């Protein structure tokens with residue numbers, strides 16, 4: 001692309017993005033296309049010769065956009081609502097232009113050092129001590145995988161050279177998490193060669209928090225049966241209901257038993273920076289590792305997961321491996337980010353975290369998180385006051401679990417009513433909600449987390465839910 005054409009198209013795209021970010025609510029939030037529609041609209045063969053950018057952008061609007069579910073939409077209340085904020089988008093633009101690959105310090109000193117600075121800022125904001133060193137991965141799933149790989153490095157002698165398969169000196173290994181923990185823990189256990197059976201899900205109390213007494217009993221029972229505990233994963237903000245495991249009591253068990261404690265605070269960890277919410281990560285400083293996802297609730301465009309570890313030396317001994325062609329003279333005096341993970345090539349992700357933190361400032365972020373929690377409390381109050389809806393879990397942060405009550409009152413009817421209600425509100429194109437199951441019951445979730453979501457959008461969601469529920473009764 002010649003420089004003039006690039007300048008012209010860059011301006012055009014910047015204008016398009018500015019309009020889009022100003023009002024993503026102009027599109028239906030949930031893509032209303034049939035499976036295969038986008039694929040069928042595109043040629044199956046690649047273009048033989050160059051096409052004008054005009055034509056490419058035209059097809060972007062005509063074919064691609066209708067197949068986009070708009071995570072930036074203020075009516076996006078599904079899963080964990082997120083926002084690709086302006087400063088984050090601009091940082092991605094710059095990062096793509098620089099095309100930095102930060103495997104080694106020398107392959108971009110700024111990328112390596114900015115990562116340290118931005119993660120240091122975030123660490124201070126959420127109240128973790130300096131003993132936690134940070135590294136950026138793409139997702140919380142990968143962060144948790146690295147945490148459990150480090151735990152395996154500690155527990156299994158010579159695992160790096162000898163592995164675990166077929167070894168008579170390595171017994172069965174166990175990882176513990178609650179019955180509400182994210183499926184990324186299952187995947188990590190599977191990938192690390194422990195076998196899915198190595199994961200023991202510990203029961204929760206009535207508010208979906210891991211029961212420490214049940215964890216202690218499980219560890220004792222496993223030890224007696226010859227299992228070796230490898231790690232415990234405590235969750236701060238579970239995926240379904242955002243419950244918070246009692247990290248202090250869990251840490252006490254881990255310290256007594258000598259078990260690696262990893263805290264999955266992917267969603268709720270950032271709440272710790274809001275005055276009054278310091279408790280969220282207070283006991284997490286006793287953990288060995290922790291993950292928090294700025295791409296969830298910190299206005300940082302997907303993807304960016306912050307992994308903090310008190311024992312990064314263990315992560316390095318699990319992953320550092322330097323072939324001749326990657327040796328550098330300065331390696332003893334600098335960090336080479338390739339040493340702290342499985343991937344060699346690394347995007348310049350810290351740029352967007354740095355720009356987001358600078359653009360909003362700590363107070364700006366705190367105010368927005370506090371507002372999201374206020375909106376969720378408001379919605380929870382409406383549900384609580386309604387004779388036709390009921391709340392299904394406490395709402396400590398910005399997610400509310402609820403369901404419509406069927407007029408006939410039995411569980412089968414509740415299931416059907418809520419499945420239909422979810423379809424009906426999502427078909428409006430105005431809002432997008434997702435569901436989960438708590439105690440076997442189908443539950444709807446309203447997750448607030450988008451920068452553009454205001455009280456009016458939450459009111460509209462509530463009006464639509466009431467209207468559609470009344471139609472379906």
Ligand SMILES: Cc1ncc(COP(=O)(O)O)c(C=O)c1O
Pocket residue numbers: 080138139140141142182184235237238239264265266267293305
């Ligand atoms: C508690 C928790 N942990 C981990 C994850 C996985 O996140 P990621 O998509 O960054 O792997 C999620 C996703 O929602 C989550 O809710």
